[in-house]
Amino acid sequence: MMVMPRKRRKPVAEINVVPYIDVMLVLLIIFMVTAPLITQGVKVDLPKASAEALSEDSKPPLVASVDAEGNYYLNQNTNPDQPISAQEVATLVAAQLQVEPDTPVMVNGDGAVSYNHIVQLMALLQKAGVPSVGLMTDSSEQ
Incomplete structure (x- = not known):
């Protein structure tokens, strides 16, 4: 009987990445x-200084206002001193x-x-489709 010499396996230098993929x-x-x-x-750091005013050459903003009773007003309305409903705003x-x-749209x-x-x-x-809203404040400087 003829004996075949066994082939010697070379060491493989590969990393099995399947467990790493599972962990990921x-x-x-x-x-x-x-x-x-x-x-x-959301963590909010409120500014400690007064905000800058809008530049003179910018378009006049739409100003939506809320009074102490919760009534809505809009400066572009035909009568800006008359309260209007939320739907009208x-x-x-x-x-x-x-x-x-x-x-620009501002909230007062x-x-x-x-x-x-x-x-x-x-x-x-x-x-109503406003992309961003600014908040109006009084100047903190006396």
Whole structure:
């Protein structure tokens, strides 16, 4: 009987990456689940100095106001001193933005008004198509 010599195997210098891929997929899923939970609370550093005024050459802004009783006003309305409904604010702002899309929109709120009224007005403006809203303040310098 003829004996065949056994072939000697050469050592293989490869890394098995399958376990690493499994770990990376698990980490990816964990980060995808936890990322929205982390971004819900936003850290805000409020400015300690007064804000700069709008430049003179910029377009006059649309100013949506809320008084202490929660009534809405719009400076582009035919009678700006007359309170209007939330739907009228949304309609008038949307119409103005269709005519001039780059018109700045500002929110002017009474100091005694509830924060809820300001947030509702900002949400209303967002639904009307406003890309960004500025908040008006009084100068802190005396």
